[in-house]
Amino acid sequence: MSFTPDIQAFCCHYTSQQAIAEAAEQLKADGMPENVTLNRVVCTGKLQEVTILKAFENGADGVFVVGCPEETCHNRKGSARAAKRVIAIKNSLEELGLGSDRAEMFHTERGFHPEFVTAAQTMNDRITAMGPAFGDSK
């Protein structure tokens, strides 16, 4: 049975410039999976754990966060804080039996970089292989 995962991406204002600048069609042409929903936040350091959990509550099969490289975060420690929160989420997901790999943190350079799309493709491949987060109970 084919499975198209619902994947929610949370990207900071700077690392998601590609998504801001390019229209949906261009993003698709760049290879961005259509089932990845981009959610832009001012800084990943502002992203709360509960926001990521709500995404799963609302049916996401996978969630990833894209922030600046830790050493060059626009807000100094924002992406480092986000990475720690993602680890907390991964621990909770593992404990709940959903699998820690359903959440991930990526650090990419600001601006237009193929790594942004690569991160989405990586998660799409991973979550597709893992299957639905909630089985038939979704």
Added chain:
Amino acid sequence: MIVAKRKPVNEILEMVKDAKKVLVLGCRSCVSVCSAGGEREVEILASLIRIGMKKAGKKIKVIEGSLVRQCDKEFIASIDDWKGKYDAIVSTACGVGVNFIANLREKDVVYPALNTTFMGGSEEQGIWAEQCAGCGDCVLHLTGGLCPVVRCAKSLMNGPCGGSVGGHCEIHSSVDCVWQNIHDRMDAIGQSAGMDRIAPIRDWSTSTHGGPRTEVRDDLTV
């Protein structure tokens, strides 16, 4: 403050496995400050319960609330605000809060979401350390303000012991020998003569060894 940490989520899910409506009830006092049971942690736990139950294929309604404190009768009474909306309360207060709900609300089922760990302070952001045992017979005026009851692994009243090595405790090299610290501090504040005093055998009846403790203030009771 009272420091606590959340129990493993599966332990909490086991508690509420038969509930249909759960109130996750936070405490905006100590456990809020130590990021274990305040409003933010209530949101997280409520979400984890929903996700866990969804994963298990069970339906549950989880509502969220919080009280200023869960260690005063007046605030516990306001749980009536959620009357009829829950069949179990998951309290993210310390053990005092859970006891108070159990003491005062005859019909309510209440479960603890936290493990209450100690009375301590925040050394750095995200790091807490035990500082007081609540032993009921404070000796800090004799020890330069540093507590040998809880910060010495043996609760020695005359230290250090032979396990003090290089200023560290023999239980682990990461633990300071508080008696070394006490001697150093008494020197620093000009009270080193106090270290010649031999503490007498201690009466532990003021601590938990004497059973549950109650404090009555006649000037405050009405």
